[in-house]
Amino acid sequence: MSATPAPAGGIRTAALPEAAPATPVPSAAPPPHPAWGDGFADLLRADPDVAGLLLAEAERQTTGLQLTAAENFASPAVLAALGSPLTNKYAEGYPGARHHGGCEIVDMAERLATGRATALFGADHANVQPHSGTAAVLAAYAAVLAPGDTVLALDLHHGGHLVHGSPATLAGSRYRFVGYGLCPETGLIDYDRVRDLARRHRPRALVCGSTSYPRHPDYAAFREIADETGAVLIVDAAHPIGLVAGGAAPSPVPYADVVCATTHKVLRGPRGGLLLCGTDRAGAVDRAVFPHAQGGAQMQEVAAKAVAFGEAATPAFAAYAHQVVANARALAAALAEEGFGIATGGTDTHLVAADVTPLGVDAATARRRLAAAAIVLDTCGLGPGAARGLRLGTAAITTQGLGTAEMAQVAGVMAAAVRAGSPGGPEVAEVRAQVAGLAGRFPPYRSHM
Numbered sequence: 001m002s003a004t005p006a007p008a009g010g011i012r013t014a015a016l017p018e019a020a021p022a023t024p025v026p027s028a029a030p031p032p033h034p035a036w037g038d039g040f041a042d043l044l045r046a047d048p049d050v051a052g053l054l055l056a057e058a059e060r061q062t063t064g065l066q067l068t069a070a071e072n073f074a075s076p077a078v079l080a081a082l083g084s085p086l087t088n089k090y091a092e093g094y095p096g097a098r099h100h101g102g103c104e105i106v107d108m109a110e111r112l113a114t115g116r117a118t119a120l121f122g123a124d125h126a127n128v129q130p131h132s133g134t135a136a137v138l139a140a141y142a143a144v145l146a147p148g149d150t151v152l153a154l155d156l157h158h159g160g161h162l163v164h165g166s167p168a169t170l171a172g173s174r175y176r177f178v179g180y181g182l183c184p185e186t187g188l189i190d191y192d193r194v195r196d197l198a199r200r201h202r203p204r205a206l207v208c209g210s211t212s213y214p215r216h217p218d219y220a221a222f223r224e225i226a227d228e229t230g231a232v233l234i235v236d237a238a239h240p241i242g243l244v245a246g247g248a249a250p251s252p253v254p255y256a257d258v259v260c261a262t263t264h265k266v267l268r269g270p271r272g273g274l275l276l277c278g279t280d281r282a283g284a285v286d287r288a289v290f291p292h293a294q295g296g297a298q299m300q301e302v303a304a305k306a307v308a309f310g311e312a313a314t315p316a317f318a319a320y321a322h323q324v325v326a327n328a329r330a331l332a333a334a335l336a337e338e339g340f341g342i343a344t345g346g347t348d349t350h351l352v353a354a355d356v357t358p359l360g361v362d363a364a365t366a367r368r369r370l371a372a373a374a375i376v377l378d379t380c381g382l383g384p385g386a387a388r389g390l391r392l393g394t395a396a397i398t399t400q401g402l403g404t405a406e407m408a409q410v411a412g413v414m415a416a417a418v419r420a421g422s423p424g425g426p427e428v429a430e431v432r433a434q435v436a437g438l439a440g441r442f443p444p445y446r447s448h449m
């Protein structure tokens with residue numbers, strides 16, 4: 001590749017081999033483009049109300065413990081792509097086949113994103129346009145189902161997502177959902193029951209995926225059941241896809257007909273969805289996203305996804321993904337020592353589902369007390385007839401740099417927060433100060449990558 005020296009602030013236009021997209025690479029230190037202005041200072045001047053809220057939220061995120069399993073801290077590079085002039089560009093359709101002019105550059109951004117996604121996950125085809133995880137799942141359904149078709153998915157009370165059949169959703173009103181559950185004794189997926197239900201109901205699609213299941217699903221078992229009963233296998237890997245990217249969880253890609261995912265959970269990219277599939281389903285999947293369910297692609301999001309896929313392909317991210325799991329295992333063990341019940345006895349992933357009834361409170365009360373100490377997490381179903389529990393994850397605190405050595409402290413402040421305010425328990429202010437001290441030692445935007 002013969003690179004002519006780029007003019008200052010310009011883009012390199014050296015010819016690249018035909019097959020590779022000619023991505024313009026900025027010169028070493030280009031002056032900032034006026035579109036980025038003074039960054040945050042511009043917002044502060046133009047709209048102090050909104051600027052104030054943004055600063056307050058950044059402060060909230062970095063002074064407490066963010067244990068919401070679906071959250072993470074996107075890198076400054078991802079945030080820079082999101083807050084870019086790509087938001088100005090209309091781009092209905094797909095690279096090379098847009099309904100708008102002037103798409104040459106955003107086409108390159110989208111090809112970069114899909115190329116990185118297929119390489120990262122070893123998939124034939126990627127669609128990077130879904131606006132969210134829900135949009136990705138709805139598109140997967142539309143690609144393989146007709147209205148009224150039967151879908152077998154994890155019951156909502158056992159950790160299925162709303163889009164896996166809640167009657168309140170578009171999916172729930174469009175398709176006929178049958179739910180499979182977790183084994184009440186072990187908290188694990190009951191594969192015999194899944195097979196029985198699939199034989200009985202002959203679903204058009206079998207869905208594997210959960211918002212709170214802390215173990216690796218047996219993708220081979222799901223594939224076998226799908227093959228035996230003539231179902232299409234959709235894996236909703238919204239949660240584990242980031243671990244898959246880092247080699248810290250098995251990949252569903254070799255087993256699934258369609259993989260749906262989010263890019264903002266463990267994967268640590270912008271808020272958005274992703275679809276992976278084989279060449280045979282590429283056309284149906286693409287048509288199901290646009291024009292079936294969405295209009296113009298959000299090109300600032302697509303570019304930020306490309307950045308995230310690039311980050312996720314690095315050894316640093318693989319180390320991060322493995323540390324996320326090590327932290328979750330250490331946290332589950334430390335919480336058990338503090339008296340929490342741990343669903344399935346531990347975790348293989350970033351997720352821990354914990355029962356707080358042994359501490360003498362219900363999950364809603366525990367969550368409220370934890371929030372008062374700036375420890376943020378969700379409640380979740382722990383199975384049929386069981387009390388609700390707490391769902392927590394280690395993706396965000398691991399990005400901050402907390403390691404296995406800190407997990408006993410995290411469990412300690414959690415236990416103290418749950419007991420705070422009860423007779424003989426610590427004061428909330430005391431726990432909150434400990435939490436601020438711990439979070440303050442690990443500022444996410446200083447330790448990133």
Ligand SMILES: *Cc1c(COP(=O)(O)O)cnc(C)c1O
Nearest residue numbers: 132133134161209210211236238
């Ligand atoms: C998070 C999640 C989704 C939805 O993602 P959104 O971006 O919030 O729409 C779908 N399925 C599962 C299993 C999830 O965990």
